[in-house]
Amino acid sequence: MRFKIKIRGEEIPIEIIEKDEGLEIKIGEKKFFYKNKEKEKIEKITFPQKEKKKEIKAPISGKVERILIKTNEKIKVGQPVLVLSSMKMENEIVSESEGVVKKICVKEKEEVDAGQILIILK
């Protein structure tokens, strides 16, 4: 695997080669070699992830028929939160995460687009 990183305006090529006995990493002109045991340690290093916003979005466009939850209500995984009618169908939207309802971003009878945020959880 080859890629470049830019440090203070200077592009530095990086190459990672996986070998039977370990991992070879070339950074610019320098070479590093990590034996398999050490390699395991490297793989465990992960970048910190940004905390994901818990948002419930409209999977398809449609009309909000009923809102089934209230602000500050605690909700569970799988709990129905809203009924969206679209294309002559009734769609019950369920939450995929648990949390407390921070904001309801839509009103009943409002038309929404696919991808539009319906509910924000905290």
Added chain:
Amino acid sequence: MKILKYKKVTSTQEIAKKLTSPQVWLAILAESQTKGRGRKGDRWYSPKGGLYLSLILPPLEFEDLEALLFLASFSIAKVLRDEFKIDVFIKPPNDIYLKGKKIGGVILENIIGRGIKLSVLGIGLNTNIEKFPKRLKEEATSIKIEVGKKLDNLTVAKKIIREIKKQIKALR
């Protein structure tokens, strides 16, 4: 083909959606409903004599949904024509008419999380209903009233399910 038969239910759709482990193609058939569902929360007149069926569908993609309602209406019309010689008219995508009045309807209810978790197809068909209340007389009728034929609801349901299965397989 597994069909759970009930004498009287609130709504076959409600029963199907509340199943803890819904099996694909499992059907719920009732002789009457106290809270039969139509579209947009409307009630479906559901006395004894009519056919009230809900069917758990296989996993669907969002793009399949619209075609599905029409396929279900088409399947019902095809069964009535081919098997019982009753010619009906489909008002797309989901209403079925006979001699200018409504005799059937199809609804589709989905439970959606990250994807479609469950799709339940609901069918109401006025087969053997003998009379309608005043408020519905002008717009609804039944096969029995119009054609004089009494149909066996279980037989009709089985044929409709078979046809819908065939149509959905063709869609994929």
